[in-house]
Amino acid sequence: xxxxxxxxxxxxxxxxxxxxxxxxxxxxxxxxxxxxxxxxxxxxxxxxxxxxxxxxxxxxxxxxxxxxxxxxxxxxxxxxxxxxxxxxxxxxxxxxxxxxxxxxxxxxxxxxxxxxxxxxxxxxxxxxxxxxxxxxxxxxxxxxxxxxxxxxxxxxxxxxxxxxxxxxxxxxxxxxxxxxxxxxxxxxxxxxxxxxxxxxxxxxxxxxxxxxxxxxxxxxxxxxxxxxxxxxxxxxxxxxxxxxxxxxxxxxxxxxxxxxxxxxxxxxxxxxxxxxxxxxxxxxxxxxxxxxxxxxxxxxxxxxxxxxxxxxxxxxxxxxxxxxxxxxxxxxxxxxxxxxxxxxxxxxxxxxxxxxxxxxxxxxxxxxxxxxxxxxxxxxxxxxxxxxxxxxxxxxxxxxxxxxxxxxxxxxxxxxxxxxxxxxxxxxxxxxxxxxxxxxxxxxxxxxxxxxxxxxxxxxxxx
Numbered sequence: 188x189x190x191x192x193x194x195x196x197x198x199x200x201x202x203x204x205x206x207x208x209x210x211x212x213x214x215x216x217x218x219x220x221x222x223x224x225x226x227x228x229x230x231x232x233x234x235x236x237x238x239x240x241x242x243x244x245x246x247x248x249x250x251x252x253x254x255x256x257x258x259x260x261x262x263x264x265x266x267x268x269x270x271x272x273x274x275x276x277x278x279x280x281x282x283x284x285x286x287x288x289x290x291x292x293x294x295x296x297x298x299x300x301x302x303x304x305x306x307x308x309x310x311x312x313x314x315x316x317x318x319x320x321x322x323x324x325x326x327x328x329x330x331x332x333x334x335x336x337x338x339x340x341x342x343x344x345x346x347x348x349x350x351x352x353x354x355x356x357x358x359x360x361x362x363x364x365x366x367x368x369x370x371x372x373x374x375x376x377x378x379x380x381x382x383x384x385x386x387x388x389x390x391x392x393x394x395x396x397x398x399x400x401x402x403x404x405x406x407x408x409x410x411x412x413x414x415x416x417x418x419x420x421x422x423x424x425x426x427x428x429x430x431x432x433x434x435x436x437x438x439x440x441x442x443x444x445x446x447x448x449x450x451x452x453x454x455x456x457x458x459x460x461x462x463x464x465x466x467x468x469x470x471x472x473x474x475x476x477x478x479x480x481x482x483x484x485x486x487x488x489x490x491x492x493x494x495x496x497x498x499x500x501x502x503x504x505x506x507x508x509x510x511x512x513x514x515x516x517x518x519x520x521x522x523x524x525x526x527x528x529x530x531x532x533x534x535x536x537x538x539x540x541x542x543x544x545x546x547x548x549x550x551x552x553x554x555x556x557x558x559x560x561x562x563x564x565x566x567x568x569x570x571x572x573x574x575x576x577x578x579x580x581x582x583x584x585x586x587x588x589x590x591x592x593x594x595x596x597x598x599x600x601x602x603x604x605x606x607x608x609x610x611x612x613x614x615x616x617x618x619x620x621x622x623x624x625x626x627x628x629x630x631x632x633x634x635x636x637x638x639x640x641x642x643x644x645x646x647x648x649x650x
Contacts, residue, residue, distance in 0.1 A: 189212065189213060189289075190287050190289060191288055192210070192211050192213050192215075192257045192261070192287055193208065193286045194208070194210075194282055194283065194284060195208050196224055196227065196228065196282050198228065198279075198306070199281055199314070200315075201307065205304045207354070208301040209223055209298070209300075210296055210297060210298050210300060211257060212257075212297070213256070213287065214256055215257055216252065216254070216255060216256055217238050217245050217246070217257075218253045221236055221238075221246070221252070221270075222361055223358065224280065225272075226357040227299050227302070228280075228306045233273075233310075234273035234274070236271060236272045236273075237249050237270075237271050238270050239268070239271070240260060240261070240267070242513070264284050264286045266283075266284045267281065268282045269281065270282055273309075276310065295359055295362050297358045297361060298359075299355055299358060303349070304349060305344075305345065305348050308338055311339075312338075320334070320338055321346060324336075324339065324344060460514035460515050461511075462485065462487045462518055463489050463491065463511060463515065464478075464483075464485065464489070464518045465482075465491050465493070465503075465507060465525070466478035466479055466493070466519075466524070467494070467495060467501065467504070467524045468493075469495070469496045469497075471494055478520040482518055491507045497523070497525075497531075504525065508543065508545065511543065513544035513545070514544060514545075514546075515546070517540065517546070518548045519548070519549055520549075520551055521549065521552045522549055522554050529576050546559050607644070608640045609636055614644055614645075616634060617630050617641060620633070621645065627642060627645070
């Protein structure tokens with residue numbers, strides 16, 4: 188069978204780590220490696236996937252993975268390739284080549300030699316959602332527990348359990364399937380080769396003198412052979428013409444003396460750039476719904492949600508920008524999702540995104556549009572700065588009007604903001620209970636208010 192790649196497949200973001208050690212033929216394609224990972228880890232092949240190495244991606248919505256082998260892509264021990272399954276939940280895997288060895292006699296490949304812990308269920312919300320479900324299962328109460336039970340099924344879930352024998356049984360079935368597919372391809376190619384040979388033997392020689400082109404057709408003076416090629420994805424031969432002999436310039440079919448340029452492919456070259464959305468709110472009392480709907484409509488491959496104030500660090504935003512590549516686009520709903528001022532926004536563009544070659548797309552507001560930090564003209568940058576300054580001025584005017592309104596209300600004896608959580612009646616009852624020697628905790632439980640809220644009310648009253 189030749190050489191074998193010993194790979195360690197680890198699921199990223201899940202602690203303790205879920206991993207498998209698999210042995211796969213070096214001649215296997217990335218499509219076959221995808222099948223191995225699905226069986227070994229315990230996935231069900233319900234979602235899209237992609238492999239990533241360097242600046243290249245292979246798989247769904249990317250380059251063709253059927254013609255790329257392990258020996259060609261990761262030929263040495265220590266090489267690494269990333270694998271993402273389910274573009275919604277984003278199950279990222281690290282695949283490392285531990286060593287390359289010769290196939291053992293009578294051994295069946297692919298096979299699994301070691302591993303640890305159970306693979307999360309499909310559609311369990313990614314690493315963060317899976318961790319939340321496990322916490323709910325441990326607590327065994329509340330609506331989150333009911334959701335977790337529906338995700339994990341009726342049987343008791345053991346995150347530490349995995350069945351090596353069952354994994355190898357599935358991989359053995361996969362090896363048989365590969366053998367059948369290889370035999371079918373060989374048989375099909377033999378039939379096509381025989382058909383082409385018989386066609387070439389029976390073909391009549393070209394008639395001399397009949398060298399004028401047919402009306403309305405192109406002629407380049409060369410013969411054309413029909414070559415049958417096999418498509419592994421469609422399991423059927425694909426026949427297409429191939430040019431034989433030296434290539435010369437095309438000529439017009441109506442006038443043999445009018446030269447015309449050869450056709451050029453004007454289609455845009457395929458790009459591996461992706462769009463990642465970022466939604467942020469300041470407190471847990473807010474939600475990401477409005478931003479999520481806009482980012483989904485903007486066709487983002489992945490959406491990162493974060494609850495953090497712009498006054499503090501935003502670790503998820505920093506991690507997202509770190510793993511983005513040149514040409515990727517960060518999509519946000521409004522500029523204030525990543526910055527509090529024009530200065531901060533420009534610093535974010537020039538110091539964070541521009542060195543990495545990352546674009547910024549703003550979906551709403553006065554600065555809406557796609558901004559390429561390294562590719563804009565001076566006029567574009569000036570317009571962007573003017574728009575951002577206008578947006579900041581509008582926010583400052585709103586803040587100024589709000590403060591003026593609060594000051595005017597205070598001058599007439601009214602206090603702005605939310606109504607107090609502890610009314611005057613509750614405060615009077617709390618003072619009476621406090622005078623009788625009851626603790627603040629007991630008073631808060633009896634009156635149905637928070638202990639810290641009651642503390643603040645009593646402290647304000649004493650002052």
